Amino acid sequence: MRRVGIRCDAGVGRGVGHLMRCLALAEELRERRLEVVVLGDMGGLEWAAEQLARRGLRLLPGPGDAAAMVRAARRLALDAVVVDSYDLDPRCSEALRRAGVRVLAVVDDDDRGQDADIYLDQNLGAERQAGRVPAGSVRLAGVRYALLRDDVRRLRRGPMETGRPDGVLTDHRQPGGVPVEPGRPPRVLCFFGGTDAAGAAPVVVGELIATGVPFLATAVTPRERALDHLRPAGGQTVRRIPPTDDLPRLIAAADLVVTAAGSSMWDLLYLGKAAALVWVAANQRPGYEEVVSRGLAAGLGHLDAVAGTAGPARACLRDLLTSVRAREELGARGPALVDGEGRARVADALLAP
Numbered sequence: 001m002r003r004v005g006i007r008c009d010a011g012v013g014r015g016v017g018h019l020m021r022c023l024a025l026a027e028e029l030r031e032r033r034l035e036v037v038v039l040g041d042m043g044g045l046e047w048a049a050e051q052l053a054r055r056g057l058r059l060l061p062g063p064g065d066a067a068a069m070v071r072a073a074r075r076l077a078l079d080a081v082v083v084d085s086y087d088l089d090p091r092c093s094e095a096l097r098r099a100g101v102r103v104l105a106v107v108d109d110d111d112r113g114q115d116a117d118i119y120l121d122q123n124l125g126a127e128r129q130a131g132r133v134p135a136g137s138v139r140l141a142g143v144r145y146a147l148l149r150d151d152v153r154r155l156r157r158g159p160m161e162t163g164r165p166d167g168v169l170t171d172h173r174q175p176g177g178v179p180v181e182p183g184r185p186p187r188v189l190c191f192f193g194g195t196d197a198a199g200a201a202p203v204v205v206g207e208l209i210a211t212g213v214p215f216l217a218t219a220v221t222p223r224e225r226a227l228d229h230l231r232p233a234g235g236q237t238v239r240r241i242p243p244t245d246d247l248p249r250l251i252a253a254a255d256l257v258v259t260a261a262g263s264s265m266w267d268l269l270y271l272g273k274a275a276a277l278v279w280v281a282a283n284q285r286p287g288y289e290e291v292v293s294r295g296l297a298a299g300l301g302h303l304d305a306v307a308g309t310a311g312p313a314r315a316c317l318r319d320l321l322t323s324v325r326a327r328e329e330l331g332a333r334g335p336a337l338v339d340g341e342g343r344a345r346v347a348d349a350l351l352a353p
Helices: 017-031 044-055 068-073 091-098 150-156 200-210 247-253 264-272 280-293 310-321 324-331 341-352
Strands: 003-008 034-038 058-060 082-084 104-105 118-122 138-141 158-164 169-172 187-191 215-220 236-241 255-259 273-278 298-302
Touching: 003 068, 003 310, 017 034, 017 044, 017 082, 017 104, 017 341, 034 158, 044 058, 068 091, 082 091, 091 104, 091 215, 091 236, 104 341, 118 341, 138 341, 150 247, 150 264, 187 247, 200 215, 200 236, 200 255, 200 310, 215 247, 236 247, 247 264, 255 264, 264 273, 273 310, 298 310, 310 324
Parallel strands: 003 034, 003 082, 034 058, 082 104, 104 118, 118 138, 187 215, 187 255, 215 236, 255 273, 273 298
Antiparallel strands: 158 169
16 A cells, blocks of 8 residues: 545534544654545645645545545545545445445444445443444544544653743653643643634633633633633633644643543543533534543533533533542542554554565
């Protein structure tokens, strides 16, 4: 095998989760001296396109029908195609297999009709469905196969420097070993995908403010005015930044991460971060419930249930902001579960005879 295509899209409505996990696999395949080309539409997101350019990956238009997909595979001499899309017509993968192209479908519980040689479901608990595959196909299931990018994996390999909100650089020992300075408010990072399509940032930051507890929060959202209406209390600091390549380092520097229950959960577990999760889309709910039920993250519920109520979500945030021990206990459970070698196992399966 010499050349692999990756068929995925990104955009304001789609988010960037499919792209980011595919980039992790692309990095692994290129380490093995395979050529990788991405077929898709970045939905006008400049930041998403920059992720490809930074890695030297070529972006070509993503075919949407079976005949065009086969023509593209033949023109590019693709030996295999990785499909990661909720929208792509499943006849595309079926046609690719008939044309002799190996297909790996990245799925989340629901295969959405994709016809593949290999199904990858990296979600916690997916291993319980590992036997549910068509004859002749293989399912790679569970966080044993979690796809982590280089800029996440390198943060657990040894000492590193992480930028703090106040501009001071501190040496941290991994995994997750962020020193707590006496009297310093906890550092909180809030992010909800590359586009924050659900508008979660102002809701969650508003709940953090409502706790009345001091904190230093960084909220990642492309919406410039999203937080302007919020009024932090004394001892509370909030800053907004746009989507950034520096997100893994911000995660490593945080005492608490509040985020949506997407594929970034595996980054947090790998880095040993205390996390509080919301779910904003139906496909996130199974992963959310699995992670929360195992005590790997705190659960705030659906985004609509979080907004404007002095209920369990606010009490949970208050506890995590005020208790170093609660954060440490929550963050300590992840690194043993996610070892960072998932992408190598996936590549082994894809390249196997």
